[in-house]
Structures are given as C-alpha cells and as structure tokens.
Amino acid sequence: MATPPLAQSPLGIPRSRVRQLLAASIGNVAEWYDWYAYSALALYFSGQVFPKDAPNSLVPLLSVYGIFAVGFLMRPLGGLLVGSFADRFGRKAAMTFTIVLMGVGSLILAITPTYEAVGVLSPIILVLARLIQGLSVGGEFASATTFLVESAPPGRRGLFSSFQYVSTTIGQLLALGIAAILGSTLAKADMDSYGWRIPFVIGAVISLVGLWIRKGADETSAVAEDVKQGKVQRPGLFDFLKHYPKQAALIVGITIAGTVAYYTWTTFLPTYANIAVKFNKEDAISLGTISLFFFAILQPLMGMLSDRIGRKPLLIAFGLGFTLLPVPLLGLMSNSAGSFVTIQLIGMVFLAGFTSISAAVNSELFPTRVRAAGAGAPYSLTVALFGGTAPLIGTAFINAGNPGLFPWYMSGLALISTLVYVFALKETKDQPLQ
Template structure:
C-alpha cells in the first residue's frame, strides 16, 4: 500500500521589489547637488576672509577712518539674507510643481553669475554712491537665488539616496559647504600671499570672485545630465503633484516648519559665526594676523571635511537625533570655554577653541542633509524646507556676524560669540527633542502626518 505524497506547499510569488537608481546615478545626483552648495559657500569664503572683509568695505564705500570697513562688509553679507525667504517662497513651491531639476539649473547660474559680477563692479572711486548700491543689488540677487538652492539640493540627494544610506549621502551636501568655504578662503589667502598690498587692493581682490562663473558652468553641466528625482517622477505618474504647493505647505505643514526654524537657529548662528565672522574676529578683535587667522580657520575646516562623511554614515546606524542632541548640549557646555581659549591669543589655544566649536558644528552639518528633507512629505518637501530654512537663516544666520560684531563694540566683551550661540542652542533643544527619528524611514513615507490638499483642489 502506497501513501500519496502531499506536494510541498507553494509559496505565493512575491512581487519583485522596486529597484532604486543605480549607484552611478546616485553619485551623479549627489555631486550635482553638492556643487551648488560649494558655489554658495565659495562666495562666503571669499567675502568673509579677513583681508577681503576689509577690502570690500573700502573699495565700495566712501572713506571712513572709524574702522567701519568690517561692519560694512558684514552688512552686505546680511543684506543678501533679506531676499532669501522670498527666494525660498518662489523657488521652493515652483520646484514642487514643475520638478527639482529645472529650478536648480536657474539657481546655480544666478548664484555663480552674481558672484562673478561682484568681481567686475567698479568701486566707489569710479562711480561714487552707485558702487555700494550696485553691490547691494547683486547681493540681493545672490540671496534670492540661494533661497531656492539649498532646499532643492538637499531634496534631490534625499530623494535619490537609498534609505539605509541617506545619512551617508546627505552628508556630502555639507561637504560641499565646507569645501566651497575652504576653496574661497584658500584662494583669497593665496592671492594675498602672492601679490603686493597695492596690487591686491587695486585689482587682485577681484580674482576669487571671477572664479565663480566657471564653477557655476561646471555645476550646470552636471545638473543638466540628471533626470528629476524618482520620488517626484512617482508623483507625476500618479497625478498627485500639488497644484497649489505654497497653500498646502503653509496650511498643513506649519508646525513642522516651526520645528525646522528652531533647529536652524542653532545651525546658522553656529555656522555663520564660525565660517563668516570668526576670521575677522580673530584678526580684528584678538589681534591675530590675517594669514595666521586664515590658516587656523582653514585647518579646522579641513579637519571637519575629513570627519563629516563618516559622521553621516554613523547617523544611518544610530539615528540623526543623537548627533543633533550632542551638538546642541555641547554648544551650551563648551562655547564659553572655547572662546576663553581664544582669548589667550596663543595660536595653539586659539586653534583648540576654534576646533572645539567646529567639532560640535560638524555633528549637525553631517545630518541636516538627511534630516531636514525627511521632515516633510514629497508633495511639498522642496517648498516647506526652503521656506522654513530661509526664514530662520535670514533672521538669525545672515545677521549673526553683524549683530555679534556690533554687540562686541557696544559692550566691549569678546565673549559675546559664546553667549550668542548658547542662547541659540537652548532654543534648538526643544524642536530637536520633539523631532521624529527618520533614519530608517523611506523618504517617500516621511512627513505623511500632514494633510495634503487633493491634487484636484
């Protein structure tokens, strides 16, 4: 007697998982995004280098014996930030409606072209008060374009990167920031060392600004060879692209925008204080030579470049919030001792104090490219990010150097930078605590707590 053998139970066929972009495409998207940030911060690196701050303040303005050249340069840096929220409100929702690629092509040309124009503008000696007015107009155009650049670049990386490596790839955005700053400051240092004071003040100062245009053309070429992000293409194919992204952003995402603003207060106060104000602070407030101050800042920034990508990869394993919390608490505890070290005016102590604050800043920089885009749904990601980020940047980042310099002159205290960043860190702690952890959440599922307006609305 034979027993009939029961055939093995067939497992239902699994639907193959949808594959993401190949590695080469992801790398191209990361490069295309990071180069825009590099160009933006190349401008800051040039504009805020110690020797350049003084030159710009004298070339474009009437003579002033009161030592106000640095303040006038910082005012021009701050002026660009007036236009950033408007750029964010224009380019961000536009990127949610027509796609990320086209908008980012516009912003990179506007940014690099504006920096180039500064290099060819005539000075006060040639055209009088028209010189500072023209400089102001160019800075406003720069600010308007920057308002659409950063949010779009971060969105592109986040929407291309694999979920498990979003922190790793997102860190390259701020690698572009640091690289652009080092490139700009290093170029100014090189020109300063090679030229005589007369040549530098006459025409040599223009060279770093002129370099921005070819950098922008390289960035435009890379971006033109990239398709729009997979997440945006999914929205288009499903017919779910937001018809009124600005309305949807403000109506249903305002709470998360406020959270973003709170975190960005610390990010930008620390960022702009260290990268745009500190070179001038070292040379003018602590009487450290321009060359020595530049070498200290560039050296610390090179160290930050070395660790930012490993820190981004670490956030893929431990999450973004632990790094953000460490940074905020660290700034509260360490800022005063770090500035106190700088007061000794000893090169090693100054470098050590700068390095302490740079180490805390790089903890934030490593994760914001993967954290901020994940706070919002795909339909309004570009616009919500750009609006919140640029409002906070305009109010607290762009004004940081100007306000700190003014407070130092008013109070006579060189510890103002420490007090300023401690207050910013205390504010940022609250939104960081309530921030949802998105390290292992696919970008398409991030920010879904918002209530989208129907596509037909």
C-alpha cells in the same frame, strides 16, 4: 539565476547613485564658493566700496557685514519661490536656475566699481549682487538638499545628506584657499585695489562648470512629473505651511543653534580673532582653511553614524556642546595659532553633528509634494534671521567694547534648539520618505 549584487562605492553607495551625488555636490561647490568668497574677502574690499574716511575704522567692515546680512534676507524668498518651483517642475530645473543666478551675482561683484569712482552707487551695486546671490542660495538649499535625500538608497539618507555640507565646505575651502594665496602673493595695495576681484571672476567660471554637470542629472521627484502631466494638482506656494505648520515651526527650532554656530565657526571666527585679539588676518584665513578640511571629513562619518544610531543623538550632542562651550572656548582666544586652531577644531566636532544631517532631518518631515518648499523656506528664514546676522552682531559687540557677550548670545540660542531636539523632535531615520 541569482541577481548579482548592486555595485557599490567604498562608502557603500550604489554606483548608480554616485552620478546623482556628484551632480548635486559639484554644483553646490560652485554655489557656496561664490557665497563664501564675499566673507573671505570682506576685510580687503570693505574700504573700496565704502568711504575710507569714516569716523570709526570698523564702520566699512560693519557695512560690508550688514550687506552680508541683507543677502541672507533674500534666502527665505529663494527657499519659498525656488522650493515651490522645484515641487512643481522638478529638482533638476530648480538647480539649473540657482546655479545660473549665482554666477550672475558673482560676476556683478567682480566688476563692482569703487566708492571713489562712483560714490554711493558702489554699495548699491554690492547690495544688488548679494540680493541675487541670496535668492540663489535659498533656492539651492531647497532644491539640492531634497534632491540629495531623494536620491539616497534605503538606510543611506544620513550619508547622502552629509554631502550637502561636504560640498558646501569644499566651496568655502576654495574661496578661502584662493583668498589666502592671493593675500600671500600680492602686495597689500594690489590686493586692496584689484586682487579681491579675481576670486569672483573664478566663481562665475565655476558656476558655468556646475551648470554643465547638472544637466546630466536624473529627476528625483515623480510628483513633479505628475504635475506636469496634469495627473495631480499643482501645489500652492504656501501649501507646506497650510498643511504642515508644526513641521515648519519645528525646522525653525532645529536650525537656530546650527546656523549661528556654523556661520560663527566657519565664517566669522577669523575676523573675530583679528579684531578681538589682533590675530593676524592672513594667518587666520590660512589656519581656518586647514580646519575646514577636518570639518569636511567629519561630514560623511557623522552622516553614516546617524544612519546607524539615529538623528536625535547627534543633534542633542551638538546642542549641549554649543550651549556649554562657546563662553569658555572664545574666552580662551588669544593671538597664538595654537589657541585659534584648538578652538576651531573642538567647535567643528560638535557642529558636524548638526550639519551632516540637517538636510535629511528637514526633508524627512515633509511629503514629496511640498518637500522642497517645506524644507527650504523655514530653514532659510531661520538662517537669515540668526546665521546671516551672526557676523554683524559679533562685530557690533566688539565695537561696543563687549566681545564677551557674543558667546553668551550663542549659548542662549543653542539652549533653545537643544530643548527642541530633546522634547519636540521624533526620530526619523527608519521612517520611509512620505
């Protein structure tokens, strides 16, 4: 008697794997909602946690983005520690830890006192919350991306990988959408005084929901189970670097352009438009939210395309696009909605060539035993150095009267990654996971 075909969803995903996909994605939504709520609300609470009488009006915003960058500095530590934990004790346990940690950080942000009330203690508390969230996000990428890729059926790793940024983008959409709704319904004085706290309270609640959903996931790492039973040796904290240094270095080169482009186009662009060409900040957030829907739709399409034609063609197209386009695109920025949306959508088409497959490319470079730490730590380090500092550098260029230097900075970094894609990266789509 013939075996009936495996039931599949419309995207060709076996229904038995859909539960795994939802567990990683919905928890990831909660993680990234909390992370992005900070940047979405930075323009509102910067004057609450830093002194308003600074000699330059951009000083509070620069300080908030400085703390945004500080949060990124914890991401490599999260990628290393939580990634190693995931390799030793399983992806599911690590993902449970990261979602709890993110909820705690969000709750601290929600109750952060103002500078007027407690003085310098206010920014100190803000830094503490971002350090906690940075540790969580670094660990989330290490554990959730490997979980996604290991859950994929044959020939679908690119598609499963794309849901990392589908869920990331949904989390960002929620953050921006809630910020936009509050900004349009509350008076400016109310938004500045207490309205910015509401999204962080919502974030803590979403984290609880994500925790509940992740409890139903199945473990994907057989090695972690063997470690628990003493059948194989527990991997060391730096085993990925000791045994696979070339792969770790390769991830750095792969990620440089992607992280700068991502945090510029999806996070910093509304602020850039506001302070560079005086584009209305509420309109920028609203239009950015619409653009992110388009970006989310692109992810699975690009992921499936990579499963057919390979990872390298998409990465090369992305790299060339962001080597050649930032200078002319950002040079066309004006205070019109049409120019803002056009610039954002063009960039997102190229950017999706990186975001949709980064989880697959990173995971395919390492064996299961060190995959979470190996894929997570160097990636998070690169994001911290280049992605987390992108808003700070962009704002600093504008503050110095040289906004045109920032797109050149982006293009230079994109060129570095493009050379890596062309000359150093081997095609991995048809290789079985080690």
